[in-house]
Amino acid sequence: MHRVLLIDDDEQLGPPLATYFQRFELELSHALRPSDGLARLRSGGFDAAILDVMLPEMDGFELCRTIRKESDIPIVMLTARGDVMDRVVGLELGADAYLPKPFEPRELVAHIQTVLRRRNGHNGPATAQAPGVLAFEGLTIDPTQRSVLRQGQALDLTSTEFDLLLLLAREAGRVFSRDDILNQLRGHDAELYTRAVDIVVSRLRKKLEPLDCIKTLRNAGYSLALRRLSQ
Structure with missing residues (x-):
């Protein structure tokens, strides 16, 4: 059973959600404060995290930034504001999906199932078409293990970043x-939009440095410009 950590200061939210999540073989734990949530995540054993934006101690964006410095665990962000800029900021910081409050529990479960499925490499037909390792000059991508080596160094990519890189590769x-x-990539967030693509590409480029491999063609799109070493 997958374990999910909810970090939200609403004491009434956790218990009914935990009961609902059990229907889908998901075990939900609830932390009311970011400090408690971080301690639990650092202890390990969780497969995904749900962060509220409005939190004591630090807001959800700062919490997301802190988690991303230490882990590539899938993150779904919640907010009562539903502001487009919140979605942009969340994506920039490495969130995998975004859900405005109020939400239907089934919708939240769907987001969690999607990020877990992608994290575990079950991406449907696209993955089945290319199960082998993709090797380029300075870059190795393993679709089965969902791992990336840049000049021999393992990279921590979010599920969105990995799927984008794999698509280009x-x-x-x-x-x-x-x-x-x-x-x-819409499986990550039903409300992904054009600006979000640029954000994810920018974030991925930074992680791939010093490789300069994602090229932008004005008014056309993006491509991976590396020489393939093996088929």
Whole structure:
């Protein structure tokens, strides 16, 4: 059973959600404060985290930033504001999905199931088409293990970042438009939009440095510009 940690200061939210999550073989734990949530995450054993934006001690964005410095655990963010800029900031910080409050429990479960499925490598037909390791100059991608080596160093990528890199790598040299990328990554967040693609690409580029391998073609899209070493 997958374990999920909810970090939200609403004491009334956790118990009914935990009961509902059990229907889908998900074990939900509830931390009321970021400090407690961080301590639990650092102790290990969790497969995903749900963060509220409005929290004591630190807001959900700062909490997300802190978690991302230490872990690539899938993160779903919640907010009562539903502001587009909140979604942008959340994506910039490494969140995998975003859900405005109030929400239906089934919708939250769907987000969790999606990020877990992608994290575990069950991406449907696209994954089945290319199960082997993709090796390039300075970059190795293992779709089965969902791991990436940059010049021999393991990278911590979010599930969104990994899926974007894998999409570009499977057809290196092909230019993918933003619409192409959106259609492939919508499983992460039903409200992904064009600006989000640019955010994820920018974040991925930074993690791939010093490799300069994701090229932008003005008014066209993005491509991976590395020489393939093996098929």
